[in-house]
Amino acid sequence: MxxxxxxxxxxxxxxxxxxxVPMYLISVTKAMMSLGIKDIDTDYNNYKHHTDSYALRYNYERNFKKDFSDNLLEDFENNLVTQMLEFDPVxxxxxxxxxxxxxxxxxxxxxxxxxxxxxxxxxxxxxxxxxxxxxxxxxxxxxxxxxxxxxxxxxxxxxxxxxxxxxxxxxxxxxxxxxxxxxxxxxxxxxxxxxxxxxxxxxxxxxxxxxxxxxxxxxx
Incomplete structure (x- = not known):
């Protein structure tokens, strides 16, 4: 051993x-909406990568038909924390x-x-x-x-x-x-x-x- x-x-x-998990998936969705992403694929279990950064890039490029810029990650991260704080502590x-x-x-x-x-x-x-x-x-x-x-x-x-x-x-x-x-x-x-x-x-x-x-x- x-x-x-x-x-x-x-x-x-x-x-x-x-x-x-349930709270966080809602927070991810709302955080993307706050960035102006309206058409969000919420079938997260079937994503190629189960990660925040991929979820943001995938949905951003689906909505805006242009390449994703990494500088959006910080705004998304801060928005996620804001959304999480709307819920009771995990x-x-x-x-x-x-x-x-x-x-x-x-x-x-x-x-x-x-x-x-x-x-x-x-x-x-x-x-x-x-x-x-x-x-x-x-x-x-x-x-x-x-x-x-x-x-x-x-x-x-x-x-x-x-x-x-x-x-x-x-x-x-x-x-x-x-x-x-x-x-x-x-x-x-x-x-x-x-x-x-x-x-x-x-x-x-x-x-x-x-x-x-x-x-x-x-x-x-």
Whole structure:
């Protein structure tokens, strides 16, 4: 068995650590509307990339029939935070805050990889009292694809923990896209939540748990 301190755990955020998916999808839609995008494809589950940056570019180019400019990302990010604050604070997925704290207390390496943009991601973690460091947070600000920001998270963790390599890397997520990304990158995968559990298992996931607390019992 690989020692825990030689294993890197890469956490998705929405639906994995924070119970924020429905609220956040509404916020994404309203934030795009505030930028003048009227015809929005809200079938987010069928997007090529499940990321904020891709959602904005895809819908912007559909509406305005011209190339997307990256300088719109900052306005979109700020609009997202504004929309999120219209809702009650999000709650953690059961056991998330305590597991992250246990990882810190036991010097177990971890990082975050999310399709959200940085400010919304940090707000969700803060509302759930989940510890984070910006240096360990990889987002869709720099990569539209999940593979891109998961690899960014890995590089961030290497620098943060001063480790040139990890013996084992475990990706933890709630969506089918999280599993497919882990498979594409040859990473171990842990599924969280009951909503997509059946689809995850059908697609090859062998470790699925109802929440983070249940998963944590397999570690500690």
């Amino acid at each position: 690989t020692p825990l301190k030689d294993t890197l755990y890469i956490f998705d955020i929405d639906g994995t650590l924070t119970d924020s 709650k953690e997925i059961k056991g998330a805050q305590s597991l992250i704290q246990l990882f810190r207390d036991n010097s177990i390496p971890f990082c975050f990889a999310t399709g959200a943009l940085p400010k919304p991601a940090m707000l969700k973690l803060e509302q759930c009292n989940i510890w984070y460091d910006k240096l360990l947070l990889a987002t869709s600000m720099t990569h539209e694809s999940r593979e891109g920001f998961v690899m960014d998270a890995l590089e961030r963790a290497k620098a943060f923990y001063n480790k040139p390599e990890f013996t084992n890397i475990v990706s933890i997520g709630d969506g089918l896209w999280d599993l497919k990304t882990a498979q594409n990158l040859s990473l171990d995968f842990v599924g969280i939540g009951d909503k997509n559990k059946e689809k995850l298992i059908q697609s090859g996931a062998t470790k699925c748990y109802s929440n983070i607390e249940e998963f944590s019992k397999t570690i500690f």
